[in-house]
Amino acid sequence: MLPPDRAGDAARDCSGGNILAQSSTRGTGFSSTSQAATGRAYPNGNPALGYNPPGVRNTDSAVPLHRSKPVTHDYACEGPAPGSLSFRWTYGSNVAAKNRDPRVQVVQYNEDTFVLRQNVCVHWEAPFTYLLFGNEGALLIDTGATANAAHYPLRETVDAIIARWSRARGRSKVPLTVALTSGEDVAQNQGLVQFADRPGTTIVPKPLAAMQRAYGLTNWPAGTGRLDLGGRVIEVIPTPGTHRDGVTFYDPYCDFLFTGDLLFPGKINIGNDGDFVASLERLQTFASAHPVKWLLGGHVEMMFVPGKYYPRFATYKPYERVLEMTPDLIGDALRHAREVRGKDMMLIRPDFVLFNGVSPDQRTPVWPEGVPNINPPRPF
Incomplete structure (x- = not known):
């Protein structure tokens, strides 16, 4: 509860937490003029204020400076939680052995959502993994393409993020769940062994039947499962097609669909075209009933020019397309999946590029109508 003289300070703003009116409290030691707690002078909250207004969320200003108990966030919000992916991913080197970029690149989308990417010189597919936090636990989606922790220190990186997040929120333990968009995808499941003996960790099993039981998917591929992180409930949508056991995760806090290999900016190798079409139909139906800001897949293989992509095993990709995809691309993928079926x-x-029943190294002499044919710049 706010003190009576401050009860009128808080005004609700679902796009990014609360906006505070000007406070009569002067920032002792900071300024002789009154400051709003989220004003330009204190974008993360005025440290002179001794309270954190109820309902504040979506920003680290929701973490009290002088907490007396573990911080609890309200993950219910109108519209997607604010965040940013406005940066450039590391893009490798011509000579992989000479690359000095981090083995795992970490980007904090917002205070409870992290995007991690494996160095393209460690593995040419450079897969993405995602770490989401709730009030009662964390979820790691996918584990990358390399098992050796010396080459790809995924667990060490995840442990460091969890430790920092826990300290800021006054929590001694954060249970971790590790789940895969596909247990069959060797570019996303190899790092799983790094978590095998980690305390306080639940690993969703890889075998299809065991995975279905873990999510409560008794009528596969119909229905959805749930992973409750504590106020942040992740939905699990069966989406086989590129793999028999494919699933997509939906986060209603950020309005993200984590689609793995089903739909991403790259070369999509269809394993079963009937399942692929059905999964895209299922995903389109889901997206029409739920707010979706972006689709975040498992890789980026496309260049920023339309229709052009990097070949397999390339370790230098300076002209990559952005990771995020807009939800209208589900419909585009569905239309063309129906075209290649059979x-x-x-x-x-x-x-993206669809490959159905052909090698991922297949070439076509005919450029498709409606796709601008632009030559990408040469990096040399």
Whole structure:
């Protein structure tokens, strides 16, 4: 509860927490003029104020400077939680052995959402993994393409993020769940062994039947499962097609769909075209009933010019397309998945390429209509 003389200070703003009116409290030691707790002078909260207004969320200003108990966030919000991916991923080197970039690149999208990427010189697919926090636990989605922790220190990196997050929120333990968008995908499941003996960790099993039981998916591929992180409930949507056991995760806090290999800006190798079409139909139906800001897949292989992509095993990718995809691309993928169903062919789209029944190294002499044919710049 706010003190009576401050009860009128808080005004609700679901786009990014609370906006505070000007306070009569003067920032002792900071300024002789009154400051709003979220004003320009104190973008993360005025440290002179001795309270944190109820309902504040979506920003680290929600973490009291002088907490007396573990911090609890309210993950219910109108609209997606604010965050940013406005930066450039590391893009490798021509000579992989000489690359000096971090083995795991970490980007904090917002205070409870982290995006991690494996160095492209450690593994050419450079897969993404995602770490989400709730009030009662954390979820790691996918584990990368390398088991050796000396080459790819995923667990060490995740442990460091969890430790820092826990200290800021006054929590001694944060249970971790490790889940995969596909247990069959060797570019996303190899790092799982690093968590095998980690205390306080639940690993969703890789075998299809065991995974279905873990999520309560008794009518596969219909229905959805749930992972409750404590106020932040992640939905699990069956999406086989590129893999028999494929799933997509939906985060209603950020309005993200984590699609793994099903749909990403790259070369999509269809394993079963009937399942692939059905999964995209299921995903489109889900997206029409839920707010979706972005689709975040497992890789980036496309260049920033339409329809052009990097070849397999490339370790230098300076002109990558951005990771995030808009939800309208589900419909685009569905239309063209229906076109390739039952045919051995590749089909180029501006944001992805479909391969059905052909090698991922397949080439086509005919450039598709409707896709601008722009030569990408040469990096040399």
